[in-house]
Amino acid sequence: MRFQYDTIGERFVESKATAAFSAADTHTLLGALDALGGVRGLDTLDLACGYGYNTRLLARGGARRAVGVDISEEMIRLARAHGVIGGGGVGALERAVGAVRPAGAPASGADGRTGTAAAGAAAAGAGAVDAAPIGFGVAEAESMGFGVAEAGSIEVGSIEYVVADAAKLPQMGPFDLATAVYLFNYATDRSALHAMFRSIRANLRDGGRLLAIVPNAGAYPNVDWSPYGVRIVDRVHEGDAPLLKAQFLTQPPADFEFREWAHADFAEAAVEAGFSTVGWQPNRTPPADGARDEAYWTAYRAWPISSLMTCTA
Numbered sequence: 001m002r003f004q005y006d007t008i009g010e011r012f013v014e015s016k017a018t019a020a021f022s023a024a025d026t027h028t029l030l031g032a033l034d035a036l037g038g039v040r041g042l043d044t045l046d047l048a049c050g051y052g053y054n055t056r057l058l059a060r061g062g063a064r065r066a067v068g069v070d071i072s073e074e075m076i077r078l079a080r081a082h083g084v085i086g087g088g089g090v091g092a093l094e095r096a097v098g099a100v101r102p103a104g105a106p107a108s109g110a111d112g113r114t115g116t117a118a119a120g121a122a123a124a125g126a127g128a129v130d131a132a133p134i135g136f137g138v139a140e141a142e143s144m145g146f147g148v149a150e151a152g153s154i155e156v157g158s159i160e161y162v163v164a165d166a167a168k169l170p171q172m173g174p175f176d177l178a179t180a181v182y183l184f185n186y187a188t189d190r191s192a193l194h195a196m197f198r199s200i201r202a203n204l205r206d207g208g209r210l211l212a213i214v215p216n217a218g219a220y221p222n223v224d225w226s227p228y229g230v231r232i233v234d235r236v237h238e239g240d241a242p243l244l245k246a247q248f249l250t251q252p253p254a255d256f257e258f259r260e261w262a263h264a265d266f267a268e269a270a271v272e273a274g275f276s277t278v279g280w281q282p283n284r285t286p287p288a289d290g291a292r293d294e295a296y297w298t299a300y301r302a303w304p305i306s307s308l309m310t311c312t313a
Contacts, residue, residue: 019229021305025181025213028284028308032211039063042176045203047166048183052079059159067172068161079161167195173203180212184266185258190240197273201313210311217260223303266309275311283307
């Protein structure tokens, strides 16, 4: 489980760019950051950063420092290879927004490529801008503090990437804010889960915030998440939490595994680590559009893949 993303590699980038659950997660995270007043001038830590998508969102929002951490050397290699945001200005951001569409969507990018091909092209260009959250227009992104500067370039703070185990983080802070999108579900046992929360708390200033996207438990085998970009194929009862075997529905599918912890397990670990408050918010979904109408998102909200966990240090 620890090194599975070294093998998944660029197919994870594809899943991030095209999967509906990822669009909902990004929309949820941006809404939570906006409710906190944005990240401008803050020191931020992005855990389980993958290829740096959310790390760059934090930098785009004006974070003074944006540090991405992942246990996978391959993910960090991809993050570093992506380069710094900027250069293309508003036009590049608009082109990226238009290029990122669900797999199979009929609309094409400016070069005629559709779906994942266009998304990959947008992400791969030299100095390319990360695609804005799926479902967000430029104006909405700007309203949340993640927009385009008046001069036409995207403001970028200091970005750095670190290969590290979240359960054994070095002292890199203190930080004002930590984000963790699908981190805690990779804790192999209860000891590792608690160690993750303790490491994060040790790197946050008093009063700092943790925003975590965590999977919802208990859906398998009753719910089919395949329309949203991921499929659970088996549930194995073992250890401190069931092991879920899953696939990102890329071409070809990419297998991965994670633990099905209950939300109560996450809350217990947070309190034990010294967080003073723990709260939960339902997953939010982007506005309906031609590719994903309101009926699509209504069905997703009935059985969402994830929830937002909020903690105060």
